[in-house]
Amino acid sequence: MTADIDWVALTVFIFFFALVTVMGFFAARWKSGPVSEHLDEWGLGGRQFGTWITWFLVGGDFYTAYTVIAVPALVYAVGAYGFFALPYTVVVYPFVFAVMPLLWKVAHAKGHVTAADVVQGTYGSRGLELAVATTGIVATMPYIALQLIGMGVVIKAIGLTGELPIVAAFVILALYTYSSGLRAPALIAFVKDIMIYIVVLVAVVVVPAKLGGYGAVFSAAGDAFTAKGGATGLALKSPQMLAYASLALGSALAAFMYPHTLTGIFASKSADTIRKNAILLPAYTLLLGLIALLGYMAYAAHIKVASNNDVVPALFKELFPSWFAGFAFSAIAIGALVPAAVMSIGAANLFTRNIWKSYVNPDISHAGEASVAKIASLVVKVGALAFITFLPTQYALDLQLLGGLWILQTFPALVFGLFTRWFRAEGLLLGWAAGILWGSWTAWSNGLKPLATLSIGDTNYVFYVGLGALILNVAFAVVGTLAVGLISPRSVTVRS
Amino acid sequence: MWVLLLLPFVGLLWVPFYNFQDPALFGFPFFYWYQLAWVPITSILIWIVYRSRTPDDETR
Numbered sequence: 001m002t003a004d005i006d007w008v009a010l011t012v013f014i015f016f017f018a019l020v021t022v023m024g025f026f027a028a029r030w031k032s033g034p035v036s037e038h039l040d041e042w043g044l045g046g047r048q049f050g051t052w053i054t055w056f057l058v059g060g061d062f063y064t065a066y067t068v069i070a071v072p073a074l075v076y077a078v079g080a081y082g083f084f085a086l087p088y089t090v091v092v093y094p095f096v097f098a099v100m101p102l103l104w105k106v107a108h109a110k111g112h113v114t115a116a117d118v119v120q121g122t123y124g125s126r127g128l129e130l131a132v133a134t135t136g137i138v139a140t141m142p143y144i145a146l147q148l149i150g151m152g153v154v155i156k157a158i159g160l161t162g163e164l165p166i167v168a169a170f171v172i173l174a175l176y177t178y179s180s181g182l183r184a185p186a187l188i189a190f191v192k193d194i195m196i197y198i199v200v201l202v203a204v205v206v207v208p209a210k211l212g213g214y215g216a217v218f219s220a221a222g223d224a225f226t227a228k229g230g231a232t233g234l235a236l237k238s239p240q241m242l243a244y245a246s247l248a249l250g251s252a253l254a255a256f257m258y259p260h261t262l263t264g265i266f267a268s269k270s271a272d273t274i275r276k277n278a279i280l281l282p283a284y285t286l287l288l289g290l291i292a293l294l295g296y297m298a299y300a301a302h303i304k305v306a307s308n309n310d311v312v313p314a315l316f317k318e319l320f321p322s323w324f325a326g327f328a329f330s331a332i333a334i335g336a337l338v339p340a341a342v343m344s345i346g347a348a349n350l351f352t353r354n355i356w357k358s359y360v361n362p363d364i365s366h367a368g369e370a371s372v373a374k375i376a377s378l379v380v381k382v383g384a385l386a387f388i389t390f391l392p393t394q395y396a397l398d399l400q401l402l403g404g405l406w407i408l409q410t411f412p413a414l415v416f417g418l419f420t421r422w423f424r425a426e427g428l429l430l431g432w433a434a435g436i437l438w439g440s441w442t443a444w445s446n447g448l449k450p451l452a453t454l455s456i457g458d459t460n461y462v463f464y465v466g467l468g469a470l471i472l473n474v475a476f477a478v479v480g481t482l483a484v485g486l487i488s489p490r491s492v493t494v495r496s
Numbered sequence: 497m498w499v500l501l502l503l504p505f506v507g508l509l510w511v512p513f514y515n516f517q518d519p520a521l522f523g524f525p526f527f528y529w530y531q532l533a534w535v536p537i538t539s540i541l542i543w544i545v546y547r548s549r550t551p552d553d554e555t556r
């Protein structure tokens with residue numbers, strides 16, 4: 001990478017960054033309530049977001065900046081296999097439609113702010129609450145670090161070097177999240193999403209036009225994969241098929257277990273808001289599918305990059321004038337701010353409600369909860385920043401991968417209780433532990449790859465570790481529940 | 497009606513249904529346009545289920 005600064009792009013970038021900074025601080029007064037007096041205000045924006053705000057907010061924090069960088073990078077590197085993000089972000093919505101309104105109703109009726117609150121409310125088990133809360137916090141930290149990496153890639157493409165720009169951007173983000181809470185990313189999400197839509201729509205029309213159409217794009221990519229030896233290509237090889245489907249399903253089941261996506265759910269005004277969003281949010285998936293194809297366009301444009309993550313910035317710099325490249329990079333960088341803010345808020349809510357309130361100060365006031373959460377959000381962000389500044393980037397990537405596997409293990413504890421009270425807390429805790437241990441050990445022993453292999457007879461089945469761990473988790477939860485039922489039969493008083 | 501929500505899982509997770517390149521559409525190999533087509537189809541299916549269900553009392 002050259003150290004030459006692209007001044008036009010940088011000016012556009014600074015303009016948009018300044019715009020969202022002002023919006024971030026202004027957001028405290030938007031649809032305002034007493035932001036510092038209640039965690040519902042700071043941490044959930046007052047539980048009042050309607051269909052459109054929720055659409056922008058969840059769209060903004062589910063489809064992260066890192067997605068815009070990493071999905072095309074993966075498609076560029078491995079072809080069809082990298083496209084699993086598409087079926088993943090389609091099948092997630094029938095699930096959201098069927099399950100999340102039920103979760104919202106429980107949370108709304110009982111005043112729950114986090115997933116661990118819901119679990120504690122359902123099972124009355126401090127152990128299970130702590131397991132869900134720590135899993136959420138630990139899985140979110142590397143995800144925030146990833147947003148910083150996404151931002152770093154575009155800042156580097158503009159020509160700025162060193163850690164200072166990213167530290168500055170993050171300090172600003174931390175300050176307005178501190179003062180405005182969830183309202184800041186909700187307001188900024190409008191700008192971010194509109195910018196991303198413009199960038200992608202322009203890119204998917206203009207880029208193929210410059211490169212000779214989609215037919216030419218696909219055939220250039222196909223030729224490149226054949227030249228590389230044909231281990232991957234424009235369609236999946238047969239051993240890849242189960243891996244592709246299980247990654248899509250496992251990721252979809254994990255997606256709304258994360259604190260940042262659940263924060264978007266709990267902040268909605270009504271269960272119907274969530275149902276309408278399950279219908280409307282797939283618009284972002286269409287966008288994601290088109291973004292993924294940028295990876296193939298890079299072959300048609302003869303882009304050569306040192307690191308796969310540079311594919312998208314390099315493509316934009318090659319094909320667009322500086323001002324539009326600057327606009328695109330601002331969109332991606334701002335795209336990192338929204339999820340980073342919501343993630344830190346989600347993690348802070350977990351810390352406040354399920355660790356601080358449960359173990360340190362059970363008598364904490366509503367205003368006290370808000371101030372603990374505000375400070376926790378700062379700590380979480382500083383932690384993520386220190387993580388990518390002092391440790392190799394690869395650690396963040398590896399941990400995020402493990403994070404997806406871990407968060408998926410909270411699925412039975414959080415979701416099953418919405419449909420049945422048959423499971424017992426001890427069984428769910430046992431299942432959680434079994435899933436986490438087997439999943440982590442398997443991923444670790446495969447060199448931190450998300451895939452496991454099962455040999456039955458002569459056939460090898462390659463599948464997503466997280467999904468395998470979830471199946472094990474459920475099996476242990478069933479066995480554990482049966483065992484506990486034998487030792488201590490259920491008491492007559494049923495908690496409701 | 498709720499069974500409609502299972503269709504995207506069947507259509508997208510059974511990969512042998514669509515793991516080939518022909519017929520192409522607008523230059524997109526089948527693998528790609530088939531999966532992209534599931535995006536609006538899924539929206540419509542969820543909308544049909546949404547319309548058919550009895551609204552719950554707290555809904556506004």
